[in-house]
Amino acid sequence: MIKLLVVDDEHPIRESIQMFMSEKGYTVYTASTIEESIARFKNLTPEVVILDIRLPDGSGLDALTRMHALYSFSKIIMITAFQDMETTIEAMKRGAYDYIHKPLDADELEKTVNDAIISFYEDTKITPKNMTRIAYNESEIVGKSRVMKEIYKMIGMLCQNRVTALITGETGTGKELVARRIHLSSPDCKRPFVTFDCSAVVDTLLESELFGHKKGAFTGAVNSRPGRIELAGDGTLFIDEVGELPLNLQGKLLGFLERKEYMRVGGKSILKSRCRIIAATNRDLAKMVGAKTFRGDLYYRLKVVSITLPPLRQRLSDINNLVAHFIEKSARELGIKQMTLQDGCIERLKHHPWTGNVRELENIIVAASIRSRGNVILLDALEDLLSHHAVSIEGTNAPRSLSQVEKTHVFAILESVKWNKTHAAKILKISLPTLRKKIQTYHLTPSHE
Numbered sequence: 001m002i003k004l005l006v007v008d009d010e011h012p013i014r015e016s017i018q019m020f021m022s023e024k025g026y027t028v029y030t031a032s033t034i035e036e037s038i039a040r041f042k043n044l045t046p047e048v049v050i051l052d053i054r055l056p057d058g059s060g061l062d063a064l065t066r067m068h069a070l071y072s073f074s075k076i077i078m079i080t081a082f083q084d085m086e087t088t089i090e091a092m093k094r095g096a097y098d099y100i101h102k103p104l105d106a107d108e109l110e111k112t113v114n115d116a117i118i119s120f121y122e123d124t125k126i127t128p129k130n131m132t133r134i135a136y137n138e139s140e141i142v143g144k145s146r147v148m149k150e151i152y153k154m155i156g157m158l159c160q161n162r163v164t165a166l167i168t169g170e171t172g173t174g175k176e177l178v179a180r181r182i183h184l185s186s187p188d189c190k191r192p193f194v195t196f197d198c199s200a201v202v203d204t205l206l207e208s209e210l211f212g213h214k215k216g217a218f219t220g221a222v223n224s225r226p227g228r229i230e231l232a233g234d235g236t237l238f239i240d241e242v243g244e245l246p247l248n249l250q251g252k253l254l255g256f257l258e259r260k261e262y263m264r265v266g267g268k269s270i271l272k273s274r275c276r277i278i279a280a281t282n283r284d285l286a287k288m289v290g291a292k293t294f295r296g297d298l299y300y301r302l303k304v305v306s307i308t309l310p311p312l313r314q315r316l317s318d319i320n321n322l323v324a325h326f327i328e329k330s331a332r333e334l335g336i337k338q339m340t341l342q343d344g345c346i347e348r349l350k351h352h353p354w355t356g357n358v359r360e361l362e363n364i365i366v367a368a369s370i371r372s373r374g375n376v377i378l379l380d381a382l383e384d385l386l387s388h389h390a391v392s393i394e395g396t397n398a399p400r401s402l403s404q405v406e407k408t409h410v411f412a413i414l415e416s417v418k419w420n421k422t423h424a425a426k427i428l429k430i431s432l433p434t435l436r437k438k439i440q441t442y443h444l445t446p447s448h449e
């Protein structure tokens, strides 16, 4: 839950902000004097404070300074009246996040608080990638095939409720895209969309990443920190690669799904959340349940509704539209030329195995567009990319970036152990999740497939 502390000596103002912002899903606390506000602030470390400039026991400016000394990440929004302009400027100089005018305007208030929260997340190193505010077309899903139409129906159904959903499908089939789309099409689209990638966090930190921790809960826990559940607030928590979650945490996640309650690591109080959960995996969870590496009860709890995304090779009729989409997208986003394709290219693309699915296609199109001299992607150039994709490193004598070298090396090791990832991870002295990430980032696929 995102915490808001409202400090104002006028009861009607406190009450109206409290009512309005609680309806928007925030947990709102109030105080009417500086001393009271400091005491509450210490206990709560709220993400956002709405602070009146004139208070009975002193100036809001002093409260601002004291609060920042206690917890500098809090975003403090001053409430100002016209005659307070000088003081307001001073507050901004002292690090206030923004100010709003009296009489208060509900829309202005909500917008300012939302912006402050985004800024809070950025400062506390939850990257903006994990926060939603993406433009609608960035989440455009391309495809007119019958299988994709079924997917659209599921999205249409899921965006009208907050049921837990499981999205499965091979790597690169668009699981995250679909999750974002469900969120963005729902009435809660303005609330956060927070990602928790179980494969990107070392096991020992998974629990605190998900549930948060109290100051001193473990070595290195210098400050209390909210977990992803808390950051998702009343929005959506996207749990990616859920199959990588260790068994002990599977149990804790199940507990949360059943009760909507959890505790921070090292914490004593029970916290509540009403965030919507969408999980994704490219692993066969049913099989994992059989092998007892994934809890059956959690599996059934997650797949209340499940969506299975088809691999690209099962919807080759969509390649044409996808290619057009990626040509347009890369021209817009990467500032590269808008290309056309030589005859025969689409046919050639339809004959590729696409083990990396849509992501692989996107990468091929971007690479082909960047390499082409003119405005046309030539069949030969495409052929070259497709046949060497897994090892697509420019000539060995050319200067190579560290990531290019890493890509070749990781690929070589994987090939040498016939893609036994556990074995390869040992040789490379990296964890299995890290290896998986690298395979994904570099779009490595076995050469014999």
Ligand SMILES: Nc1ncnc2c1ncn2[C@@H]1O[C@H](COP(=O)(O)OP(=O)(O)OP(=O)(O)O)[C@@H](O)[C@H]1O
Residues within 6 Å of the ligand: 140, 141, 142, 143, 169, 170, 171, 172, 173, 174, 175, 176, 177, 178, 281, 282, 325, 358, 359, 362, 440
């Ligand atoms: N139907 C689609 N239309 C347009 N773009 C797509 C589609 N499917 C996937 N993409 C694009 O392909 C890339 C990979 O998609 P995404 O990250 O959602 O895949 P994923 O299933 O989560 O993969 P992984 O299992 O590897 O995490 C993204 O850039 C996404 O925008």
Ligand SMILES: [Mg+2]
Residues within 6 Å of the ligand: 175, 176, 240
């Ligand atoms: Mg993904």
